[in-house]
Amino acid sequence: MKKIIDALPLVVFASLIIVLFSFLSDKDDQLETALIDSSFPDFNLGSLSDESRVLTKQDIIKLPALINVWATWCIACRVEHPFLMKLKEESRLTIYGLNYKDNKLKALDLLERDGNPFEFSIYDFEGRLAIDLGVYGAPETFFIDKNGLIRERHVGVIDEKVWEEKFSKYLNE
Amino acid sequence: MNKLIFFLLFIICSMQISVEEKVNFDNEAYPFASDVQESLFYSLLNELRCPKCQSSNLAGSNSPISNDLKREVYELVVEGKSSKQIKDHLVDRYGNFIIYNPPIEPATYALWFGPFILILLSVLVIIFVRKRIT
Known part of the structure; x- marks a missing residue:
């Protein structure tokens, strides 16, 4: 009994170190998503390609869909661009873009050069819809199910692995 | 006595001095x-x-x-x-x-109550150790 009690501080200390070290390697910087299972927020913003066109929630009609937050200043967005193109070709999913705090001309240039995976892109220069979505960086991707509810969110590059792990299951519902 | 002074110094030094950050904003903005x-x-x-x-x-x-x-x-x-x-x-x-x-909700219980549990544990350990010495 005495031995156990003598060893106790060491055991507590050692387990504390192990726990804290495991937090160190935990590089997951995904914040919780407050919007899971809530409906897509209302918005009223211009279209990236057509200045005169005003887009609202009612324009997101082809469901289920992905909403992808992107910008030309965001390097990771370029990394995932080919995957979005592939996704558009291969699945029955519609992808809508949310062009976030970007230069319009540069954004249009990029779509011209590298291809346009988006049904349309909402032009959110002031980051208004982004705030309503809880966006804190680009790229971010949201899955909207056939009822218009946000089901999943991913912060960072979306690729084959992320798609399989986080998103594909909602498509088969 | 020395121990007490040391203890008080320790407490004072480990207290976080919280000063509201004075940030100068452009009031016009x-x-x-x-x-x-x-x-x-x-x-x-x-x-x-x-x-x-x-x-x-x-x-x-x-x-x-x-x-x-x-x-x-x-x-x-x-x-x-x-x-x-x-x-x-x-x-x-x-x-x-x-x-x-x-x-305060289940996900933050550890955050809110953890320190008090640690204090309680420390007090228990101190009492136990002192008892054994005497």
Whole structure:
């Protein structure tokens, strides 16, 4: 009994170190998503390609869909661009873009050069819809199910692995 | 006696001296109709956390997302929303992460009660050890 009690501080200390070290390697910087299972927020913003066109929630009609937050200043967005193109070709999913705090001309240039995976892109220069979505960086991707509810969110590059792990299951519902 | 002084010094040194960050803003950028609204605005900027730069509040950050959130808070303050309404508005979008003062709920029990449990454990250990010595 005495031995156990003598060893106790060491055991507590050692387990504390192990726990804290495991937090160190935990590089997951995904914040919780407050919007899971809530409906897509209302918005009223211009279209990236057509200045005169005003887009609202009612324009997101082809469901289920992905909403992808992107910008030309965001390097990771370029990394995932080919995957979005592939996704558009291969699945029955519609992808809508949310062009976030970007230069319009540069954004249009990029779509011209590298291809346009988006049904349309909402032009959110002031980051208004982004705030309503809880966006804190680009790229971010949201899955909207056939009822218009946000089901999943991913912060960072979306690729084959992320798609399989986080998103594909909602498509088969 | 020496031990007591050492103990007190230790306590004083480990106390975090909390000084409200005085951030000089361009008052022109955020004009207010009343002082009440103005002080609400600045106190909220101190209490709300920048989601991108995770160890800074909105007042101490100049990142684009922080500036957008400052504008959001500003507009809500001017609309006459209360401190609680504004915090709820942001928590609905960003989760509890956005506030530096998280609510007491199962996910935060360890955060709120952990220190007290540690104190209790330490006291128990001290009592136990002293008993054994005497």
